[in-house]
Amino acid sequence: MKYTIVVLVENKPGVLNRVASLFRRRAFNIDSLTVGRTEVPDVSRMTIVVDSDELNIERLTAYLYKLVNVIQVNNLTTTPSVNRDLALIKVQASDENRAHVMQIVDVFRARIVDVTNNSLIVEITGDEEKIEGFIEVLRPWGIIEMVRTGIVSMARGGSSLLVESFPVSNFSRVAV
Amino acid sequence: MKKKLTGAQIVWESLVREGVEVVFGYPGGANLPLYDALPNYPIHHVLVRHEQGAAHAADGYARASRKVGVAIATSGPGATNLVTGIATAMMDSSPTVFITGQVMSKLIGYDAFQEIDVTGITLPITKHNYLVTDVREIGAVVREAFYIARTGRPGPVLIDISKDAQQNTTEWEYDDSPIQLPGYRPDLSPSRQDIQRAVEMIQSASRPVILAGNGVIASGAMDEVLDFAEHTNTPVAMTLLGLGGFPASHPLALGMMGMHGEAWVNMAIQEADLLIAFGMRFDDRVTGNLKTYAPKARKIHFDIDPSEINKNVPADAALIGDLGETLRQVLDYIQPCDHREWLETIQQMKSEASAYNILNHAGQKHLYAAHVIDGLWRTTGGDALIVTDVGQNQMWAAQYYKLDKSPRFISSGGLGTMGFGLPAAIGAKFGSPNAEVWAIVGDGGFQMTQAELATAAQEGLKINVAIINNGYLGMVRQWQEFFYDRRYSATPMRSPDFVKIAEAHGLTGLRVTRRADIEATIQKARQIEGTVLVEFRVEKEDCVYPMVPSGADLHNMIRRPVPSMVFEEEEQNEAE
Ligand SMILES: Cc1ncc(C[n+]2csc(CCOP(=O)(O)OP(=O)(O)O)c2C)c(N)n1
Numbered sequence: 001m002k003y004t005i006v007v008l009v010e011n012k013p014g015v016l017n018r019v020a021s022l023f024r025r026r027a028f029n030i031d032s033l034t035v036g037r038t039e040v041p042d043v044s045r046m047t048i049v050v051d052s053d054e055l056n057i058e059r060l061t062a063y064l065y066k067l068v069n070v071i072q073v074n075n076l077t078t079t080p081s082v083n084r085d086l087a088l089i090k091v092q093a094s095d096e097n098r099a100h101v102m103q104i105v106d107v108f109r110a111r112i113v114d115v116t117n118n119s120l121i122v123e124i125t126g127d128e129e130k131i132e133g134f135i136e137v138l139r140p141w142g143i144i145e146m147v148r149t150g151i152v153s154m155a156r157g158g159s160s161l162l163v164e165s166f167p168v169s170n171f172s173r174v175a176v
Numbered sequence: 177m178k179k180k181l182t183g184a185q186i187v188w189e190s191l192v193r194e195g196v197e198v199v200f201g202y203p204g205g206a207n208l209p210l211y212d213a214l215p216n217y218p219i220h221h222v223l224v225r226h227e228q229g230a231a232h233a234a235d236g237y238a239r240a241s242r243k244v245g246v247a248i249a250t251s252g253p254g255a256t257n258l259v260t261g262i263a264t265a266m267m268d269s270s271p272t273v274f275i276t277g278q279v280m281s282k283l284i285g286y287d288a289f290q291e292i293d294v295t296g297i298t299l300p301i302t303k304h305n306y307l308v309t310d311v312r313e314i315g316a317v318v319r320e321a322f323y324i325a326r327t328g329r330p331g332p333v334l335i336d337i338s339k340d341a342q343q344n345t346t347e348w349e350y351d352d353s354p355i356q357l358p359g360y361r362p363d364l365s366p367s368r369q370d371i372q373r374a375v376e377m378i379q380s381a382s383r384p385v386i387l388a389g390n391g392v393i394a395s396g397a398m399d400e401v402l403d404f405a406e407h408t409n410t411p412v413a414m415t416l417l418g419l420g421g422f423p424a425s426h427p428l429a430l431g432m433m434g435m436h437g438e439a440w441v442n443m444a445i446q447e448a449d450l451l452i453a454f455g456m457r458f459d460d461r462v463t464g465n466l467k468t469y470a471p472k473a474r475k476i477h478f479d480i481d482p483s484e485i486n487k488n489v490p491a492d493a494a495l496i497g498d499l500g501e502t503l504r505q506v507l508d509y510i511q512p513c514d515h516r517e518w519l520e521t522i523q524q525m526k527s528e529a530s531a532y533n534i535l536n537h538a539g540q541k542h543l544y545a546a547h548v549i550d551g552l553w554r555t556t557g558g559d560a561l562i563v564t565d566v567g568q569n570q571m572w573a574a575q576y577y578k579l580d581k582s583p584r585f586i587s588s589g590g591l592g593t594m595g596f597g598l599p600a601a602i603g604a605k606f607g608s609p610n611a612e613v614w615a616i617v618g619d620g621g622f623q624m625t626q627a628e629l630a631t632a633a634q635e636g637l638k639i640n641v642a643i644i645n646n647g648y649l650g651m652v653r654q655w656q657e658f659f660y661d662r663r664y665s666a667t668p669m670r671s672p673d674f675v676k677i678a679e680a681h682g683l684t685g686l687r688v689t690r691r692a693d694i695e696a697t698i699q700k701a702r703q704i705e706g707t708v709l710v711e712f713r714v715e716k717e718d719c720v721y722p723m724v725p726s727g728a729d730l731h732n733m734i735r736r737p738v739p740s741m742v743f744e745e746e747e748q749n750e751a752e
């Protein structure tokens with residue numbers, strides 16, 4: 001099953017390497033990983049999608065916490081949240097099919113961001129499902145190039161994920 | 177008051193503030209500024225013969241003194257030579273700080289002479305590491321490094337400092353404000369519910385066993401463990417690194433568990449209805465086949481490291497925090513327990529096993545390692561600080577040197593690093609100067625780091641080295657005997673004349689070939705000034721028993737052939 005883990009880390013050189021290296025060393029498979037800034041200047045946020053199971057996610061969480069630069073780990077898999085991936089897709093668009101492609105773009109509420117005589121670059125954001133659906137529909141028209149950012153995730157509701165105090169409860173929870 | 181200091185001076189100033197009195201190291205181009213500043217500080221530098229020796233010595237120092245051990249090396253090959261020692265310290269949670277020189281910061285990334293990415297190399301084998309290229313960061317980093325190394329689950333921290341950062345100057349003043357690390361919490365403690373849950377399980381058990389690991393010693397919780405065991409009448413099994421954490425002479429002491437644990441200890445674990453794990457990690461060498469491990473037992477896991485919970489063995493209750501503190505809380509709720517029947521059952525298994533013990537076998541002819549270790553134990557009154565190498569010698573030392581205190585047993589457990597014994601013993605002697613230090617090493621492992629004899633000689637150190645010379649890489653030979661049809665591929669080993677090796681260093685070398693000479697020779701070695709090397713020419717093809725084959729069920733042990741068989745064989749040999 002796919003898990004969405006949000007890792008808040010100190011914004012210091014080498015931290016991405018530490019996290020990525022942990023996944024490699026402990027034999028976890030990263031589906032996607034994004035890093036970016038947050039509302040706090042010293043804190044970066046990683047959203048990591050990993051294919052695993054419940055027990056191993058507990059292990060992974062504990063290992064992540066062992067990294068000195070990791071401030072907080074949250075499993076958003078079952079938390080109501082907004083998940084967004086962004087894709088840029090360069091698709092063939094000859095005079096004959098251009099109208100058709102543009103129609104599909106419209107239906108998916110994607111945007112055309114570049115146009116040449118025989119191609120378009122389309123930008124789409126959404127959850128995995130939407131983007132996957134979009135790609136499937138576009139594929140027959142000829143995808144020339146594609147890039148996706150990977151998922152970023154944010155829990156719904158009014159508060160920030162970053163809690164001031166350390167989530168000790170996460171640890172006491174392990175024995176059920 | 178702020179002073180203008182070089183980075184190198186700041187390193188030493190900081191080390192002095194951390195209470196460092198001795199460091200083990202080796203100089204080179206990239207740490208020359210450090211060495212240039214050293215003579216002005218009250219820190220003794222031990223010049224090793226190989227950086228691996230410095231790392232093991234720092235580790236041995238840390239384990240013997242329960243203070244942070246420090247090793248220093250230059251960039252490139254100096255740093256890579258540390259790697260085995262760092263990994264050894266990591267696997268056994270030894271509080272150590274490694275300081276390496278790095279090339280000038282403007283050259284980093286250009287494959288400069290002796291440039292190596294040491295923070296990259298040591299990422300998975302350190303608790304944390306730093307690359308410092310700015311002199312202004314050195315003070316804070318050194319302080320953090322020591323704090324991280326000794327708190328929580330201890331471990332090695334490496335600081336790589338570029339040469340220019342060592343040379344540059346800055347205004348510096350010692351900062352003693354609390355260390356702020358937002359993601360580092362070494363001070364976890366269990367909740368009331370966790371404690372309550374554990375107490376209920378302890379109180380309702382009828383066949384409990386305590387599993388005491390390295391954490392007992394790391395936490396300094398020997399008294400609490402003793403209290404707990406006596407209060408609940410629970411027998412105590414120990415891991416290799418837990419030896420000494422509970423007095424071997426205590427009626428509740430079971431002995432060592434695991435691959436070469438005593439039969440009754442492993443049987444007790446397999447029969448138990450509750451395992452109470454204190455600072456141990458259910459390593460495969462102690463559990464055997466996990467599917468059949470302690471099938472009837474619920475498990476309570478005490479550990480300071482949350483990532484150990486449910487890692488190998490699912491826990492029914494987990495108490496995360498410092499063991500000593502946690503146990504004091506638990507003891508508040510515990511009612512005395514009576515496990516007479518259970519203890520009698522174990523006693524029964526124990527008496528049955530004594531027939532297998534080589535010490536109980538008749539016949540004075542052969543010199544077995546067991547006799548050597550037993551003789552050492554007797555001669556030293558069980559109070560020596562034992563530092564082992566790896567292999568059969570290590571297991572025999574663990575089985576036959578009965579420890580009542582700790583730290584009295586220093587050994588590479590998790591990594592099983594051959595060559596650890598001698599340099600770690602040197603470090604241990606600095607860490608515990610009043611202790612009688614005995615390194616127990618194999619003929620193979622000794623030769624991996626024997627150059628450190630020169631270090632011991634230069635330092636005028638009094639340690640004793642017992643070489644258990646069986647002419648083989650014995651432990652590997654044993655596996656070949658049991659599992660590879662006795663094809664002794666690459667395990668017979670010809671050694672130099674060890675007595676002469678000692679003499680070449682200006683040290684005393686002694687040799688024992690007969691059982692009758694063991695104790696007198698050990699006595700002699702103890703009285704001679706300076707490091708003494710004693711070679712014991714033991715039975716070549718003896719094995720460590722019992723043995724749980726790798727991955728087998730813990731109760732499926734290979735036992736030592738019964739005495740009557742051994743006796744007949746001996747008579748036959750004599751007849752030949
Ligand atoms: C650095 C290293 N290399 C290889 C091994 C594998 N190994 C484990 S025990 C052993 C034999 C050790 O021989 P010796 O030092 O003579 O000790 P003995 O077992 O004979 O007591 C070997 C080769 C190891 N543990 N460490």
Ligand SMILES: [Mg+2]
Nearest residue numbers: 618619648650
């Ligand atoms: Mg040997």
